[in-house]
Amino acid sequence: MKLGRFVGAVLLAMLVLVNPLQAETENSEWQSIVAKAKGQTVYYNGWGGSEVINEYIRWASAEVEKRYGVTVKHVKVTDIGDVVGRILAEKSAGRTSGGTVDLVWINGENFRAMKEQGLLGPPFTHKLPSYQLVDTEKKPTTVYDFTIAVENLEAPWGMAQLVFMYDTAHVTNPPANMQELLAYAKTHPGRVTYPAPPEFHGTTFLKQALLELVENPELLKKPVDAVDFEKITAPLWAFLDELHPVMWRSGRTFANGAPEMKQLLSDGEIFISLSFNPNDASNAIASGELPESIRTYVHEGGTIGNSHFLAVVFNSSAKEGAMVFADFLMSPEAQARKADPAIWGDPTVLAMGKLTPEQKQLFDNIEAGVATLSPQELGKVRLEPHASWVEALETTWLARYRK
């Protein structure tokens, strides 16, 4: 009994002593990262096709410059695949430091490629204070990126869900699933399209259609070589064969990406477009880019959702600066600003329950846009098929339709 109390007391003392010590170590590790970051220049490579996003990056860069003395240069990329290729070329050429890319905006296939090729820096997100607030429990896509384990190699930055945008001036009842979309296209030829894969919105459209059309969606969780690809995807190709002739430009030309489709929607050339950002329509209406008549809808069985991330590159010589920038972008302040449809409208990765009341207030203050669906309306998020499906779908699509 005495011994028990003694042991208990010792344990208690150890807990009391060790815990703050541990917190102190973490804190001091972060402090030393912040100290090293000062004066560094971070080359952040991210898609640069959206002025709304570029403007947000400009704001965030100015903030970290002010607060941490870290300079951020936004390298605007058209396809992040270019960057992965460049980093790999640097690795092959033996450039293990002083790489041209420090932080990269990434997910899915490109993350898998970088992880497999060893192009990522050591695990880092656990060192970032803001990461503790990420909703890793209820948002599983922050830990599994297209089914690939993230393992602290990339910092969750934002949530995405496939939504469709339609023009209420021309469409009264938006389609509730792929079959209805096809029926709509047949009665309104030339007003529906999707981006040509391998552009990722185009590939996502393929995956969404596949998820809806396939008999047993469970099979898509398996690697593609473990299943009968031809048999499973047969309904998808039959669907596309029927859809293409009644699409925009008779399916002989495709949009290059979702942004171009937004332009076509704005011009009235097409009546239905798609986006990975549920607030895209509200945001574009607010800036005058889309007409007021645009609204958002999702398919009844749910649509594909995923997360996008920020990863530090293995040969970056500004790793600390990159971490500081990533931490700031995950902070409640930056996340709340990003979630505002008037600014960008990208849903947060943070857990509201982990925030202080003041931090939570930032999110509560956000006014929902006119064309934004409520969480209930957004419905069920469907998980991405196994990452290996991307290439198989793209290759088959190109072989069938790029004649």
Added chain:
Amino acid sequence: MDKPTGPGSRLALFPILTLSAFCIPILIGLAGTWLPALGYLPAIGAYDLNVSVFFTLFREPGFSSATFHTITTGLGATLIALGLSLLITTQIYGSALWRLLERSLAVLLAMPHAAFAIGFGFLIAPSGWLVRIISPELTGFEVPPGWATVKDAYGISLTLALAFKEIPFLLLMCLSGLNQLDIRRTLWVGHSLGYSRSRIWTRLVLPQLYPHLRLPVLAVLAYSLSVVDVALILGPNLPPTLSVLVDRWFNDSDVGYRLLGAAGATWLFLLVMAAIAVFLLAEKIIYRLSRDRLIDGSRSSISERFGLSGATAYFSSALLLLVSLLSFLVLVLWSFTRSWRFPESLPGVYSLRFWARGVSQTAEPVWIALVVGVLATLIAVVLVIGCLENEIELARKGRRADSQKVMWLVYLPLLVPQIAFLFGIQTIAVLFGVEGTWLSMVGVHLIFVLPYVFLTLSGVYRGFDNRYTQVAVSLSGSPLRSFFRVKLVMLAKPIVFALATGFAVSVAQYLPTMYLGAGRFMTITTETVSLAGGSDRRVVAVYALCQFLLPMLMYTLAIFLPAWAFRNRRAMQNEKGEW
């Protein structure tokens, strides 16, 4: 005065320096592309030399139609541009419209390809400005029609845009060719022989003029066959043209595609070489066939009497000016727009906010383009003047340089498709760790700036009356002083103009900046092309206009600075030597 070891011998360094500035990178670049095409790229662990990559290339989905569309758009654009430029020159030379065209040339040339393509796309799309102007009153369209007027599967819009953009360049080359011919005397002789106007041009002038155009036309051909930025904006995408496919392969996240890209680039190179050979052959055949007709002495034909070609020439030059003007105006309109819905003829709501933001956003990319452009152009002008002085020196010693051979060399960077050697240069640059540095940026821009500076300057420079130099040397006693204080000053106008041209060429470079900039050098052009893939036309318009304003500013300086500097020297005000 004529010291054997004077500046003359040092001048001999200039052609060597100049040639190595672009020949060596191109040769290295080609080798660096051909080896991976044959399966050898140590950087990704590929060591087997074989041709299997080419078989993969030939089996690639859409390969044959991509090749076909590349040929039709490239050849089509070149033939249209050549035909119309010759028609315009021969039919309306000396008219009021010609003078207007001549005065607009600088503006037309300054407009970068990407900016023009963006404006042109806004103009002719089914939801574009032209349809908006006449809708719904004349067409009844409340929603845009389903026409395929841009990004059509056959690349017709791409062909037309390229043709329109190349006509001003070929007109400039016609003009400089005519300046070198004694055109007034030819016209006078022709008239006195009783030839009609168009007959004089087709039978007497054209055969003399064409040799001056041969290389520029081949450059246009090579460019049109391999252009990437314009094809990204206006070209088909299922499949895109070869150059776009190759560019994608080079930039795929799966580095295995680099071999395929290299094979594609090599295939494109062979295609361009074959096209050039076919062009030269066709030229010979046409010459053979028309030789007898040229000297048959007949005086007129039916078509000439009805003035059909004259009408076409007036129409096409008016169209060229109109399309360019409208493409520019539509950019201006969009840049001040908040919302502009179909079928409104003009924006519904205007806004200054995109310019207000644009000024600070474009500051850095404009600055980078400016510095790279100015450095590359200054180096180019010094090298070119050195080469031309060396030529004069050689001529004085009785050794003549074979100017035709020199020209082929000068044209080398313009005849080899950029994408066929940039990847190779990039690989080498990565190997030496110089990609993304000022050195590699200025160096790679120099490759393309040099030829244009040479072309713009050489005619006038060679035509300089050397008796001025002789007088100056005999008065000052110093060849160097007379060179700087007399010759350079007298040639200031064309030199400044060559500077502006070189600068415009540098600003417009997209691929070289992308391949060697490593993302560190974002110029206004790479930013504009990257945004053109996005959706916001208002922002794209601001960027495209900035991309246009930068070279425009230089041309304006080139025209007004000498005029202002020489305002008290009447003899320096004449038109001669401007081009």
